[in-house]
Amino acid sequence: MFSWQRLMGWLLGVALLLGFPVFARAAEPAPTPSAPSGAWVVTAEVVRWAPHAATPAEALKAVGVSLPAEAVLTVNGQAWKPDRSFPAGSVAVVQVQPAVKMTLMVDGAPLTLQTAAPSLGEALWRAGVTLHEGDRLLPAPWVSPAATRDAALKRAVRLQVQEGKQAFLLTSAAPTVGQALAEANLAPQGLETTVPGDVAPFPEKGSVVLHRVWEKVVLRQLPVAFTSKTEARADLPLDTVKVVQEGQYGLQVQRMRVRYEDGKEVGRVVEDTWLARAPQPRIVGYGTKITIQTLQTPDGPVKCWRVLRVYATSYSPCRLGVGHCSDKTFSGATLRKGIVAVKRSWYGYMAGQKVYVPGYGFGTIADIGGGIPGRYWIDLGYTDSDYQSWHQWTTLCFVAPPPPPNQIPWILP
Template sequence: MKRFLWLALPLILLACQPQSSAATIHILDGENLISLQTDSRIPAEIIAKAEIALAPADRVLVNGQVVDAATPMDCGKCAIQIRRVTTLTLVTPDGEQTIQTAAFTVGEALEEMGIQLYAADFLDPPAGTPVTDKMKIDYRPARELSVSVDGQIVQIRSSAGTVGAALSGSGIPLVGLDASQPSESDPLPVDGQIRIIRIIETVELIQKMIPFSTEYVASNEVEIDQQEILQPGETGLTMSRVRVRYEDGKEVSRESEEERTVRQPTNQIVGYGTKYAIRTANVGGATIEYWRAIQVYATSYSPCNSGADRCYPSTASGVPVQKGVIGVIRSWYNAMQGQAVYVEGYGFATIEDIGAGIEGKDWIDLGYTDADYQVWHHWVTLYFLTPAPANTMWVLE
């Protein structure tokens, strides 16, 4: 029995001795893999035992998770990775700056700097790109912009370099003739205000009539003092293209681009009568034969009742002013001086004198002596008596 106890004692003593807790730890430092046996659970101590120096900005990861190097590891099989700090160049609208980071991606590096990324920001390379030493990062933060378009205000964010690119990237592109203020090629405005002007141009076809002229010709087929259309006139036609510009629904300009004559006008030809028609009539008890009869407004005068500042006893033809002579306007006198006439209510007479006339009326002035002067101011019929002259004033003025 004593012998059995003696043999068991060494085994008991061996079991009571502390067991070794050393474990194999793998350390990845860049491309270098180091393995060592250690019973330490603190990453900083393990790294120091591996104679690896850490910079203040270096990161330590355990099994892929960033940890505090001074905090003991809580894992069965642990692998340590050292993420060394790298130098980056960050280019922004404010200039360039050099940064040092141990971040794995571009996005993480910017987040470390307190830069919050938005979907509309410009970032090259993209946020998920792994960081490499001496990498250059172009970053242009999106700006808030107010776009006035189609009667409403639309808020957008954009990092585009020009107004046009900002609008296009936000789903509000300029279409056709549309314009913007500032111009689409301008940089984004400092005040963030952009206006889109919707522009439409239409082309109108404008027709314009060209009036025809009337040409008068003598016609021996038409009675004197009558007119007949020998050739109807036809209006001409011009066609023009007018470009009309609308901005935001309002017309702002109208420009004629082209005008051409589609049809030339055709003159109307009117024949005035040169054909005598001899007629007879009984007027005031007298039978007369005449070739023209017209309505005239009759006034009267005598040598000292002519409206002048003195008396005029003679007519333009030289005969005395008396009953039986009448005055007319100069053009009638020049064409028909000496023409025998009959005036209803006055009697027979000849054209011998010139008067001023009354505008807008065919007019005659009935002659009297001062002794038998009568006042006339009314319309009468004037008959031109035969024989008809070979030539006369066919169209009375």
């Protein structure tokens, strides 16, 4: 069963909970179920019963409450016009929410508002203050004006953002360049920079340049040249050479940090270098094994410790090719048959050694000649009276026994 006393108690409890002072007239009897009509009027100052009221305007007049400008009028929690009849079949609760005074700073300029709107956003809309894309409102639009008497609105600025070859518009009211770019998911990452800098105020004119910067580490492989060396080999015959070990290139690795700005490489720095594989030298073995050979000649068997294929020429005192005659030799011996000249690079090792040349006979290396480039060469000496011309390949036998090892040129120059 409906209880007016229970409703009255509930309204009084709500009023006390909301902090409303409650004044009740002793002369006004509590409503009873037999009351034909009426409404409860709730304001910031009073909670009163208005009997026989059919509209909010009648109820407010009955209790002596005026409706301020910009105030919000509700019936049973719903917005209601003052002259609209109460809903049938229930007791109406009329509530008056007065307007509050607040200050709105728009880009630093103050604007005073009187509003009873439930939210800050609706209060601005009622005052003709339109929010645009990117505008920044503090506190948030859904905050009640009664909860805050001060608010700030910063209008967004539209600027061009240049990112490499791309350009686009950015609308923001953020205080700094970095915050504006972050709101647009364009915040600089890592080494990336902006002009103006990311902590600079967001400019009201001009543009913002975003430099995309990144680095990557690359490994560069470089060949390392191998060396060549010779090696005496007792298992190889004299005057023979053999590649004992093939050369192999080594591998050097460089770790480089490459920097790119807006898609272009702007620099690279070598951070470390190491030898990944050492080069392997090329080893050429030269023979030191001397084998005595017997050369059958018209002068009888001749034992040779070294046999070479050489190109032979001949000369005599007046066939020196120098424009005058002379029988002097480098060793001091008189030029005659039996004197054999070699090039200077041979003479230091071979001076005084006995040789045999088929068709010439025995001789001694005792003079130096110019030689023929690219050939093993000897010059056979004669006197002017017994001179014979030589221009041919022949055999040069170094007559045994061999000299001491330190006097043997193992590799002929």
